[in-house]
Amino acid sequence: MILDAFLCGVDGVLILGCKDGECHYVTGNMEAKNKIGMTSRLLKIIGIDQNRIYFGQLSSAEGTRFVELVENFTKRIKEIGALGTEIKEDKEELKFRLEAAKAAVEGEKLRWVIGKKTEFMGIGNKYGEMFTRHEMDRFLDGLIMDEVAVREIQLLLQERPLSVKQISERLKIPSNRVLRYIAGLRRKGVVDMERVDGTSPLYRQL
Amino acid sequence: MEDVRIGVFVCDCGSNIAGFLDVPKVVEYAKTLPHVVFAKENLYSCSETGITEIKYSIKEHALTRVVVASCTPRTHEPTFRLACEEAGVNPFYFEMVNIREQCSWVHMQNREEATNKAKDLVRIGVAKASLLDAQEFIVVDVNRKALVIGGGIAGLTAAIALSRRGFEVVLVEKEKELGGRLNDLNRLYPYGVKASELIGGKIKEATSSPLIEIHTSSVIKSVLGYVGNYEVDIETGGQDVHVSCGIIIVATGASVLEPKGLYNYNGRNIITQVELERRLQKGKIKADSIVVVQCVGARTEERNYCSRTCCMTAIKNASLLKEKMPDTKVFVLYQDMQCYGVEGEALFRKAKEMGVIFINYDSGNPPVVGEKSVKVYHRLMGREMEIGYDLVVLSTPMIPREDTDALSRLLRVPRDENGFFLEAHVKLRPLDFATDGIYMCGSAHWPADTRESISQALGAVSRASIHLARGSIKVDPIVSTLADEDLCKGCGLCAALCPYGAIEIIDTPKGKKASMISVACKGCGVCGATCYHRAIKMNHFTNEQVGSQIAAVVGK
Numbered sequence: 207m208i209l210d211a212f213l214c215g216v217d218g219v220l221i222l223g224c225k226d227g228e229c230h231y232v233t234g235n236m237e238a239k240n241k242i243g244m245t246s247r248l249l250k251i252i253g254i255d256q257n258r259i260y261f262g263q264l265s266s267a268e269g270t271r272f273v274e275l276v277e278n279f280t281k282r283i284k285e286i287g288a289l290g291t292e293i294k295e296d297k298e299e300l301k302f303r304l305e306a307a308k309a310a311v312e313g314e315k316l317r318w319v320i321g322k323k324t325e326f327m328g329i330g331n332k333y334g335e336m337f338t339r340h341e342m343d344r345f346l347d348g349l350i351m352d353e354v355a356v357r358e359i360q361l362l363l364q365e366r367p368l369s370v371k372q373i374s375e376r377l378k379i380p381s382n383r384v385l386r387y388i389a390g391l392r393r394k395g396v397v398d399m400e401r402v403d404g405t406s407p408l409y410r411q412l
Numbered sequence: 413m414e415d416v417r418i419g420v421f422v423c424d425c426g427s428n429i430a431g432f433l434d435v436p437k438v439v440e441y442a443k444t445l446p447h448v449v450f451a452k453e454n455l456y457s458c459s460e461t462g463i464t465e466i467k468y469s470i471k472e473h474a475l476t477r478v479v480v481a482s483c484t485p486r487t488h489e490p491t492f493r494l495a496c497e498e499a500g501v502n503p504f505y506f507e508m509v510n511i512r513e514q515c516s517w518v519h520m521q522n523r524e525e526a527t528n529k530a531k532d533l534v535r536i537g538v539a540k541a542s543l544l545d546a547q548e549f550i551v552v553d554v555n556r557k558a559l560v561i562g563g564g565i566a567g568l569t570a571a572i573a574l575s576r577r578g579f580e581v582v583l584v585e586k587e588k589e590l591g592g593r594l595n596d597l598n599r600l601y602p603y604g605v606k607a608s609e610l611i612g613g614k615i616k617e618a619t620s621s622p623l624i625e626i627h628t629s630s631v632i633k634s635v636l637g638y639v640g641n642y643e644v645d646i647e648t649g650g651q652d653v654h655v656s657c658g659i660i661i662v663a664t665g666a667s668v669l670e671p672k673g674l675y676n677y678n679g680r681n682i683i684t685q686v687e688l689e690r691r692l693q694k695g696k697i698k699a700d701s702i703v704v705v706q707c708v709g710a711r712t713e714e715r716n717y718c719s720r721t722c723c724m725t726a727i728k729n730a731s732l733l734k735e736k737m738p739d740t741k742v743f744v745l746y747q748d749m750q751c752y753g754v755e756g757e758a759l760f761r762k763a764k765e766m767g768v769i770f771i772n773y774d775s776g777n778p779p780v781v782g783e784k785s786v787k788v789y790h791r792l793m794g795r796e797m798e799i800g801y802d803l804v805v806l807s808t809p810m811i812p813r814e815d816t817d818a819l820s821r822l823l824r825v826p827r828d829e830n831g832f833f834l835e836a837h838v839k840l841r842p843l844d845f846a847t848d849g850i851y852m853c854g855s856a857h858w859p860a861d862t863r864e865s866i867s868q869a870l871g872a873v874s875r876a877s878i879h880l881a882r883g884s885i886k887v888d889p890i891v892s893t894l895a896d897e898d899l900c901k902g903c904g905l906c907a908a909l910c911p912y913g914a915i916e917i918i919d920t921p922k923g924k925k926a927s928m929i930s931v932a933c934k935g936c937g938v939c940g941a942t943c944y945h946r947a948i949k950m951n952h953f954t955n956e957q958v959g960s961q962i963a964a965v966v967g968k
């Protein structure tokens with residue numbers, strides 16, 4: 207939904223929720239915080255200013271704080287400027303990246319990780335390992351980067367078959383990483399080799 | 413597709429709205445929006461005249477969706493929904509737009525911008541209205557039997573109160589005997605009642621009631637179901653018993669901290685309040701000097717709460733000892749005396765009059781219990797004292813029972829940061845769990861004395877009786893539904909995240925699938941925002957509806 211809003215062309219998304227422990231729906235604000243945190247990391251990874259998303263927590267009795275939050279956010283967005291100014295590319299590229307990001311957040315991996323984030327950090331995973339915040343963040347960043355790249359590759363291959371080299375140049379990702387992603391996608395049966403062009407194979411989305 | 417015909421009513425709210433923005437302009441604007449076939453200004457939409465006008469227009473213009481732009485839905489949404497229903501439009505084909513609290517009242521200084529914002533808000537509301545679905549209210553029957561877990565003073569009081577109201581009760585107690593902590597106690601503050609008399613009377617009434625079925629030496633094995641229809645398995649003396657009930661009251665009480673390794677605790681001449689109570693019950697204590705230490709293992713870094721009952725217990729027992737043995741010196745070493753209530757304060761004063769000596773110490777500089785004497789820095793006098801003793805009594809706090817974690821998992825209810833059961837709302841719903849149909853009372857929730865446990869038990873019974881007496885529950889259908897069974901892969905993520913235990917993963921001929929328990933669902937939307945197969949639909953807040961509102965924000 208947040209990414210939909212960006213795709214609709216808004217320049218910033220401010221989300222307000224209750225303070226920790228005061229959620230009408232018990233854990234709703236924690237879930238929201240995790241999801242929004244991830245979405246803002248995602249923006250950063252696709253080259254968009256992550257301050258375009260802000261999650262504020264306040265109670266319904268804090269009128270002045272509300273005004274303050276809204277005004278600060280508006281000011282911040284005005285400073286950052288219109289959506290897309292930061293990536294210095296055309297509208298199509300912006301849309302392409304946002305679509306890939308959206309596909310990534312809608313995917314299985316990120317939903318599980320975010321869904322279970324509190325648990326990972328609280329009582330550890332099922333092997334009894336606890337993540338520190340820092341480890342969790344690093345792990346998340348890596349995961350998000352992979353997920354976005356995979357979705358971008360899929361979006362590209364939907365249009366026409368491409369070779370690893372072409373993809374690597376288009377997305378500015380080293381070819382060994384692209385190869386790894388392609389191998390993963392082939393295993394899942396969503397991408398396959400179309401034909402061999404000269405020496406390099408071309409892949410397509412099934 | 414059906415013909416979507418939207419009617420928009422913009423309310424003046426007297427001058428509350430019309431005084432600060434241009435209502436006729438908003439009405440004209442509404443007429444230009446897609447699907448809007450009718451728009452009108454009302455002086456007061458919620459008044460008799462306003463409602464009649466809405467109903468009349470529904471008929472006159474064959475409206476199929478209604479949007480009212482007025483005040484907060486908190487007060488009048490039900491009014492308008494009813495109006496729709498009476499005019500033959502499904503109540504969930506109604507959408508409310510708040511242009512008072514969220515517009516006219518906050519933009520009083522700027523008429524033009526307020527008008528523009530009202531137009532935006534109406535556009536967003538209309539966008540959603542055009543995609544609304546009809547819904548039916550959900551009604552489920554309630555099984556009129558109750559389950560009470562824990563047979564202490566709180567659980568017994570609850571069971572008896574329920575039975576007096578004519579409801580059947582199953583009472584489950586883990587121990588061989590009913591009675592709980594009160595079995596260990598001598599006399600009770602504030603009135604000096606004998607604990608055995610109080611609890612004995614309750615046990616007698618409960619065991620002789622034909623409506624109360626009691627299982628001692630029993631534990632809860634599994635809990636399935638939801639408000640109105642719980643299915644519970646109980647293991648009682650190696651046998652399994654099945655109970656179907658409509659509500660559950662948790663009255664499992666608390667443990668008391670055993671001060672292992674603190675203040676040279678040994679259980680002989682350095683004992684806890686609980687051990688003192690048992691000795692007082694038997695009536696044989698001989699000592700010339702008794703030192704009582706408060707806040708042992710409480711209000712520390714590890715356990716930062718105050719257990720509320722230990723100060724009054726100390727005062728009660730110090731007075732009893734002084735009464736029995738006027739020549740014995742009794743010292744109470746405390747940080748702050750927690751004697752809330754008129755009776756508590758009076759007992760504190762009386763203890764001082766009887767000659768109990770109260771010595772204030774600082775948590776940063778706690779007393780040291782030696783072999784024959786206690787050293788303490790008297791904070792108010794500003795000097796160190798040494799007190800010889802025959803008996804040291806340590807006041808330790810109530811702590812959550814060891815099995816609260818297991819029970820909270822079985823019931824799928826939360827605990828607070830200290831491990832006690834957590835209420836739905838500290839002020840508005842102090843005896844309810846967030847999950848409907850499960851209630852709590854007594855020291856399972858938080859350290860409580862006997863009187864508090866009793867009043868909480870009566871309160872919980874009163875809450876539970878609402879469902880039991882009505883015999884059915886009607887809930888808003890704004891809940892999650894498994895919109896597409898084929899899309900669901902039964903992965904269970906939604907069930908794991910639902911804070912209300914409203915989703916079960918069940919076996920179907922098509923494999924494992926999520927199954928929503930509509931009466932238990934609060935419509936929080938966590939599951940819908942999580943399912944990556946898009947199998948879940950949030951009624952009245954579907955992706956399409958909310959998406960259309962977002963698009964409408966930027967005018968798309």
Ligand SMILES: Cc1cc2nc3c(=O)[nH]c(=O)nc-3n(C[C@H](O)[C@H](O)[C@H](O)COP(=O)(O)OP(=O)(O)OC[C@H]3O[C@@H](n4cnc5c(N)ncnc54)[C@H](O)[C@@H]3O)c2cc1C
Pocket residue numbers: 561562563564565566567584585586587590591592593594597599600601602630631632663664665666668685686689721725728813815819853854855856860861862863865
């Ligand atoms: C030393 C001391 C002195 C006190 N003095 C006073 C006083 O003078 N005046 C006063 O008003 N209060 C006093 N209190 C407080 C009083 O004891 C409590 O308020 C009271 O016992 C709370 O009752 P309850 O029913 O909530 O819990 P409990 O008395 O603890 O009873 C809970 C019952 O539930 C059972 N149970 C637990 N878990 C399960 C399970 N999983 N399944 C089934 N059954 C279970 C337990 O076996 C127990 O029988 C004192 C407390 C202490 C520790």
Ligand code: SF4
Pocket residue numbers: 899900901902903904905906907925926942943944945946947948
């Ligand atoms: S509804 Fe979605 S999240 Fe829930 S079990 Fe099915 S696939 Fe998993």
Ligand code: SF4
Pocket residue numbers: 891892909910911912913914915928932933934935936937938939940
């Ligand atoms: S909407 Fe919330 S309460 Fe309802 S089933 Fe989904 S997660 Fe549970």
